[in-house]
Amino acid sequence: MARFTVKIAAVLLAFIVAAPGPEVTAKKYVVGDNKSWKPNINYTIWAQGKHFYLGDWLYFVYDRNQHNLLEVNKRDYERCISDHPIRNWTRGAGRDVVTLNVTKHYYLLDGRGGCYGGMKLTVKVEKNPHSIL
Ligand SMILES: *[C@@H]1O[C@H](CO)[C@@H](O)[C@H](O)[C@H]1NC(C)=O
Ligand SMILES: *[C@@H]1O[C@H](CO)[C@@H](O)[C@H](O)[C@H]1NC(C)=O
Ligand SMILES: *[C@@H]1O[C@H](CO)[C@@H](O)[C@H](O)[C@H]1NC(C)=O
Numbered sequence: 001m002a003r004f005t006v007k008i009a010a011v012l013l014a015f016i017v018a019a020p021g022p023e024v025t026a027k028k029y030v031v032g033d034n035k036s037w038k039p040n041i042n043y044t045i046w047a048q049g050k051h052f053y054l055g056d057w058l059y060f061v062y063d064r065n066q067h068n069l070l071e072v073n074k075r076d077y078e079r080c081i082s083d084h085p086i087r088n089w090t091r092g093a094g095r096d097v098v099t100l101n102v103t104k105h106y107y108l109l110d111g112r113g114g115c116y117g118g119m120k121l122t123v124k125v126e127k128n129p130h131s132i133l
């Protein structure tokens with residue numbers, strides 16, 4: 001009986017260890033895929049059909065001399081106004097990570113040229129229904 005219990009405990013433990021945590025399921029999106037963050041790409045189309053969940057992250061790759069990455073509110077996003085960003089995600093290397101750790105709409109744009117060439121992206125972040133947390 002004791003051996004049996006140990007066996008069940010071992011099976012349970014293996015199951016718990018194997019269960020994907022939020023770190024395992026978190027997805028990294030390269031914004032624009034191989035086209036990255038640059039003008040004349042419709043990022044609304046890029047985001048279509050994708051589901052962004054809490055813990056996922058967006059990776060922006062771009063020319064640091066030409067562009068930056070700012071988070072603004074909805075109103076400013078619609079008008080491409082970058083004068084009072086909510087957050088400046090620009091780190092300086094042209095490689096920025098936006099951690100989607102809040103369930104909300106993120107409104108991101110290139111602030112150098114006011115959505116230059118349509119460089120803006122909004123994503124809706126939801127709680128992952130498959131997450132065990
Ligand atoms: C990006 O990927 C698409 C589809 O996989 C491909 O057709 C295109 O040539 C690629 N572009 C570049 C710049 O690598
Ligand atoms: C991008 O695509 C969306 C969805 O098809 C469309 O509504 C929007 O007008 C497009 N934006 C530009 C700047 O073309
Ligand atoms: C954003 O941060 C970068 C890097 O710290 C800085 O160079 C840039 O001036 C800032 N831009 C704005 C609009 O605050």
Ligand SMILES: *[C@@H]1O[C@H](CO)[C@@H](O)[C@H](O)[C@H]1NC(C)=O
Pocket residue numbers: 099101102
């Ligand atoms: C989300 O991530 C940002 C950037 O790493 C951090 O500044 C912020 O405190 C985080 N917010 C929450 C609610 O964890």
